[in-house]
Amino acid sequence: MAQATGRSTYLPGYHLSNLTHHEWRTAENSAMHLVPTLEAMAGLNPGLTLLDVGAGSGTITASLAKYMPQGHITATDISEEILQRAAEYARKAGASNISFEVANVYKLPFPDSSFDVVHASQVLAHLDAPVQALKEMLRVTKPNGVVASKDGVLHTWSVHPDLPAIAKFQEVLVGTMKAAGGQCNAGAELVSWAMKAGASREQITATMSTWCYSTPEERQIWGGAMGERIKSGAMRKKASELGLATEAELDEMGKAWDEWVATEDACFGLMNGEILVKK
């Protein structure tokens, strides 16, 4: 792990191609480690409060809101621009119980014990001090509340057909993530991070889940987003700066994703780790 600095940037950026996949995410495909608990908590306490840390374009946030219609969600992100998009998405989705606020996960602008539920999806993996962030998330959680986090394990990418330029893309992705101080094995380390942040093993429930893309529509969502990242997104610029691939190699990767999307028997899977920590 790089030395922890509490850096607060989001390397993948908010290019439209990235948003296509980000905005495919819902509570149902990305937060089922939390939903049953959220439903049970909302049943006992309809006015409960949820903090969504690093909410990004807010599709999971708006989706979680359905499970707590009488409660209130505070959605934070370090980017004001993306929160404006999230607010617009929530308005269109009819989710009126969400407020939006720019905030840094390392210094959340809330008193101790403010929220019943604190949720972060694919946030800790992008931080160079994830334990510090989890401590802060636990701090603002009420006693008997829960903290939920979900993060990928990058090497679990499983691809057919096994195109060399997609394998190279994956290497570049790992390289850019490491250079930014991110955590490539995050999903498997969540239990350990939560314990380092002060939770006992008994407070933690660990699960794993997957994303799988194989129908033509799914291939377009995933392969299209990955292709655009390397054709014109922030990942291309970063890969060039770091010398991880030549321009010709980057072009090959873009073409490989187009080929993968067009391959009728293609399949892609990846695994995410998840924790639910009872405070």
Place this chain on the structure above:
Amino acid sequence: MAQATGRSTYLPGYHLSNLTHHEWRTAENSAMHLVPTLEAMAGLNPGLTLLDVGAGSGTITASLAKYMPQGHITATDISEEILQRAAEYARKAGASNISFEVANVYKLPFPDSSFDVVHASQVLAHLDAPVQALKEMLRVTKPNGVVASKDGVLHTWSVHPDLPAIAKFQEVLVGTMKAAGGQCNAGAELVSWAMKAGASREQITATMSTWCYSTPEERQIWGGAMGERIKSGAMRKKASELGLATEAELDEMGKAWDEWVATEDACFGLMNGEILVKK
């Protein structure tokens, strides 16, 4: 892929340590890609028939039987010994609607269109001609029936703590599997295999799922089974024969699994691919 020979052996073997993990498997933790469809089919046709190919010690089989109490399951395996254990397990579990029969997946002793459902769990990955096996499974499936298969993707193993001897164990596992003609990327190739076996893309539903072990009990189930495989199971013998590791390295791997089981913040995940093919 090694040249397809239609070889029919099961390398991991039936050592008790292997069985501990095999027998942890149920429909609920290992066949949820099939269960909702099975329930729907049994609702419409209570007397439906299911063929479980490579049923092994039969815990998934007995578990599936609960979802079709008026139907009948035929459980096959290439090992008569393991089927005797499966029959005993079914008897104790009170599953009386299962019959047991030694059979080779490449030459199933059943006429065309015999079964409503044909199921195989972690079978195709151990074969050197998985497409041939899928063709045979489709042959014995009735029109409007389904074929279900679930297989791992070996490189998705995600482990914390990242002990070097466990990484080496994983390399040895891949090496022994490849040497036996097995398919290390099986879970990601199932869609492709089903299409090569004659199914159209529209007939196939592809999903991924995980196994995750992190509580003390879960760590014992998984780490205990893996440790025993390398301390005294068939994998140790094979690894030595193939020259994949020295005796000292094999001993280290066994100790590493003991250490992993005893580590309070340990976590292990792996990803399986799944297909459901409508005939």
